[in-house]
Amino acid sequence: MAIAMINAKELYEKINAGPLFILDVRNPEEYNDWKIEHKNVSSINIPYFDFLEDNEDNYKDLPKDREIVVICAKGGGAEMVAELLDERGFTVSYLGLGMIEWSQFYHPVTVAAKDNMKLIQINRVAKGCLSYMIISDGQAMVVDPGRHTEEYLKIAEQENAKIVDIMDTHCHADHISGGPEISHKTSGTYYISTGELQGADLPHEPLEKYDSIKVGSVDVKVLAVPTPGHTPGSTSFLINDKYLLSGDTVFVGGLGRPDLGGKAREWAQSLYDTVFKKLADLPDSVMVLPSHYASPSEVNDNGYVGALLGEIRKNNEIMRTENRAEFTEMVVATAGQSTPPNFEEILQINIGAVEVTPDKAAELEIGPNRCAVHHA
Known part of the structure; x- marks a missing residue:
């Protein structure tokens, strides 16, 4: 039997096509911390x-009656195990570059296309970003790239x-x-609230200066009052x-955690004031589109x-x-649980205080999203 090497896009398509069995050959700690989860996926470690x-x-x-997809961290171990399974008559494929590749897979979906405007959500599936x-x-505006x-x-x-404008709702x-790199590559303007930068000298246009920013004929309103809570800015x-790009303030299932700043x-x-004062006037018909899930x-x-x-x-x-x-007590009760790994170093990178290689960046980002913790 032939052993197929698949990429992250092909794996995503397999997951959405129907039931899929995944054999994850990483160590148990890695598997328990972060694995591929979906209603169509059965996995074993x-x-x-x-x-x-x-x-x-x-x-x-x-199982011998269906395909097994073998996954490891970078692909080499999965290939070896796939060969062993193939020798024993299993139908098998493996993810060529492992969870590193899965972590870097993006899937775009059109949310709306009308009134001379197209709104695309770009889902980094493995990270929930x-x-x-x-x-x-x-013209195009990019938000939270x-x-x-x-x-x-x-x-x-x-x-x-x-691309003429690039916005970050907060410092991730x-x-x-x-954001800064897209701005450099396109000469587009990079916007972020100055309060998010902790005094760092990152080139940007302060969001707090604007009530509204237009892209083409679309009116992108920067809410007149910022929505702090997850972060101050x-x-x-x-x-x-019609569409609220809410960053990490409001999620489909809850609110952003406010404890990462200690x-x-x-x-x-601040989160209370945001929910019950600053967003209170928005109608129920507004579609909330968050930065994580x-x-x-x-x-x-x-x-x-x-x-x-x-x-x-x-x-x-x-x-x-x-x-x-x-x-306040409900929010504080969940503070400190499952903080994002390496978050302090990532924050320093995002304010421009530290530079890292692509390999180091990939290492720092490994793992699931941990910004949405207040769920129903």
């Missing part, structure tokens, strides 16, 4: 080194659009922003009064992560807790 022993028990729980491109009249800048340049080229803690963007109780107060179940029937603000208010307990003291 048998470490690579177990297969170095000639023990047939390693194979007894593996979401970024956006707004296109109008041949990841560090793989070629993904955004490719989409802009496909859409015959020039779990992944490296591609978090800013949300309202597109055509001031959980203080920032929880915690589970594949948050992908809606249209293939993107988003929900009406009214649904989020209805379904999430903390969004209904109008008592300030109770709200």
Whole structure:
């Protein structure tokens, strides 16, 4: 039998096509911390080194009636195990560059295409990171881009659009922003709230100077009052009064964690004001499009992560807790749980204080999103 090497895009297509069995041969700690999860995926963890022993028990729980996809960290171990399975008559393929490649896979989905505007959500599936491109009249704005800048340049080229604006809703803690690099490559303007930069001298245009920024004929409203809580300078963007790019402030299933700056109780107060004062006037019909998600179940029937603000208010307990003291205690109770690994170093990179190689950047970003912790 032939052993097929597949890439991340092909794996994503297999996952969405129907039931898939994954054999993950990384060590148990890596598997338990971060693995491929989806309603269509069944997975088992048998470490690579177990297969170095000639023990047939390693194979007894593996199905012979369907394909097995073998996955490891970088691909080499998976290939070796796939060969052993092939020798025993299993139908097998393996992810060529492993979880490193899976971590860097982006999947674009069109959220809306009308009124001379196209809004695309770009899903970095393995990280649960979401970024956006707004296109109008041949111009494009990118919001919360990841560090793989070629993904955004490719989409802009496909859409015959020039990137003129790049926005970060806040200084991200779990992944490296591609905003400054896209700005350098396109001569587009990079926007972020100055308060997010901790005094660092990163070239940018301060978001706090603007009430509205236009791209083509689309009115991108920078909310007149910022939406702090997850970070002090978090800013949300309202597109055509219909779509709220909420950063890490409001998620489909909850609110952004306020504890990464070491001031959980203080920032929880800001988060309360954001929810019950600054966003209170937005109608239930606004579509919330966040910068992260915690589970594949948050992908809606249209293939993107988003929900009406009214649904989020209805379904999430903390969004209904109008008592300030109770709200604060609920938020603080979850503070400090599962902080993003390497978040302090990633923050330093994102404010321009530290530079790293692409290999080091990939190493720092390995692991799941841990910015969305307040769920219903």
